[in-house]
Amino acid sequence: MTYNVGLIGWGTVGGGVLDILSQEKHRIEQRCGQEVSIKTIVTRSPSRSRSQNAGSALVTDDINVILNDESIAAVILLVGGTDISKEFCIQCLEAGKHVITANKAIIAEYWDELFAIAQDNNVILAFEAAVAGSIPIIDSLRDGFVANRIDGVEGILNGTCNYILTMMEECNLSYDSALEKAKELGYAEADPTLDVNGMDTAHKTAILARLSFNTQISMDSMNIEGIESLSAGDIESAKRLGARIKLLGLAQRQENGISLSVEPTLVPITHQLASVRLNNNAILIDGHACGPSVLIGQGAGALPTASAVLSDTIDIITGARQQAGPRNCNVTFESLDIIEDNLNRAPFYIRFVVQDESGVLAKICSSFSNHSISIDSVNQSTGNDNGEATIEIVTHPCLRSSLSSVINELGSKPILDVVTMKYLL
Numbered sequence: 001m002t003y004n005v006g007l008i009g010w011g012t013v014g015g016g017v018l019d020i021l022s023q024e025k026h027r028i029e030q031r032c033g034q035e036v037s038i039k040t041i042v043t044r045s046p047s048r049s050r051s052q053n054a055g056s057a058l059v060t061d062d063i064n065v066i067l068n069d070e071s072i073a074a075v076i077l078l079v080g081g082t083d084i085s086k087e088f089c090i091q092c093l094e095a096g097k098h099v100i101t102a103n104k105a106i107i108a109e110y111w112d113e114l115f116a117i118a119q120d121n122n123v124i125l126a127f128e129a130a131v132a133g134s135i136p137i138i139d140s141l142r143d144g145f146v147a148n149r150i151d152g153v154e155g156i157l158n159g160t161c162n163y164i165l166t167m168m169e170e171c172n173l174s175y176d177s178a179l180e181k182a183k184e185l186g187y188a189e190a191d192p193t194l195d196v197n198g199m200d201t202a203h204k205t206a207i208l209a210r211l212s213f214n215t216q217i218s219m220d221s222m223n224i225e226g227i228e229s230l231s232a233g234d235i236e237s238a239k240r241l242g243a244r245i246k247l248l249g250l251a252q253r254q255e256n257g258i259s260l261s262v263e264p265t266l267v268p269i270t271h272q273l274a275s276v277r278l279n280n281n282a283i284l285i286d287g288h289a290c291g292p293s294v295l296i297g298q299g300a301g302a303l304p305t306a307s308a309v310l311s312d313t314i315d316i317i318t319g320a321r322q323q324a325g326p327r328n329c330n331v332t333f334e335s336l337d338i339i340e341d342n343l344n345r346a347p348f349y350i351r352f353v354v355q356d357e358s359g360v361l362a363k364i365c366s367s368f369s370n371h372s373i374s375i376d377s378v379n380q381s382t383g384n385d386n387g388e389a390t391i392e393i394v395t396h397p398c399l400r401s402s403l404s405s406v407i408n409e410l411g412s413k414p415i416l417d418v419v420t421m422k423y424l425l
Ligand SMILES: NC(=O)c1ccc[n+]([C@@H]2O[C@H](COP(=O)([O-])OP(=O)(O)OC[C@H]3O[C@@H](n4cnc5c(N)ncnc54)[C@H](OP(=O)(O)O)[C@@H]3O)[C@@H](O)[C@H]2O)c1
Pocket: 008, 009, 010, 011, 012, 013, 014, 042, 043, 044, 045, 046, 048, 061, 078, 079, 080, 081, 084, 102, 103, 104, 129, 130, 133, 299, 300, 301, 302, 305
């Protein structure tokens, strides 16, 4: 017996899928109990030379070859972006084919629509590869941790950003030099915008929040900040505080709903996520019964991502993944409010560059007090030749809106510059 699969997109991850399927053909087919064949590959430029061999697969730019082939039961969709990829996904689902994808953007942004179509057509939409590459976080949330009330998810979800931040900290590189190095090593794409501006992490955080809290998540409700404006000074400040800066996706259960954010965050070096270096990803799941559990691994790249794609594919072939039932991704059990970011409480780090004159520290501290923000620690540097000094403050948990009020109240004199960052406890 042969299980026929269609592949749409023969780029980095598509190539990885073909590589694993040829290297591990025998073992994978033993697992599946039948032969697994990529029968048709659809890609924009079929004649472009690639390092993999398509074997007996027909290579074409016409998706109808897959849609009209009743012998193809599942399609691996590895085209990026949202427009054409979403269209391909819907076409395949409506043609009665299971879809396995690594495209986090379509899953995060069109979850309700896509899963409803999958359900109507009694097929599976699988997306393990959409978050954190090889780390089986989707399976873990849906299966392994399913008995838990998840209280929080903290993730380093973008390998490009984590690599840049590691290089800035460990090799004293500027942001631009670290980005260049990430490009040279293939960790960053020629256009890394969606990685460094936090959008990629936001898509993944939305998916994790959805699975963790079984509630509707809208991308609009998330505060998203990237790493582009981080400076050597920020990295130095983190070091002085015994912390590291990580771009974290945070989804946390609060008393009155859930909070969602993506932003550079100070992580104390004793925290499990602080030691996650280079292009690795890591996710801390805080379940009420299991406690904090951390999964670490390769979050991107041809083979790690293809590993997750094929894990879904094998589950579908063997029948291990069933669409129906309460563990179906389209089911929501709770209706939780997403708390506006300004109303979230967290400890913050604030660095003020000020004119070095008497009374500045008192003025700053009194403004914090006026807005009921309790200060955990203060550090003031001696003034430099330009007559500027730096005052660093770490607060106890406070509302971001109160912090904004402090900064507005202090105005521009004697404050010359302000940097604020969330501080992970
Ligand atoms: N790369 C990673 O490490 C990684 C990790 C996790 C998730 N992902 C996700 O996986 C997906 C694929 O990523 P990738 O890195 O493999 O992308 P990629 O290297 O850019 O490959 C994309 C493929 O899609 C094909 N394609 C684009 N438009 C098409 C169209 N209109 N019709 C048919 N084929 C079309 C391209 O065809 P041609 O080559 O013929 O032009 C190319 O083969 C993306 O959603 C990405 O976010 C990637």
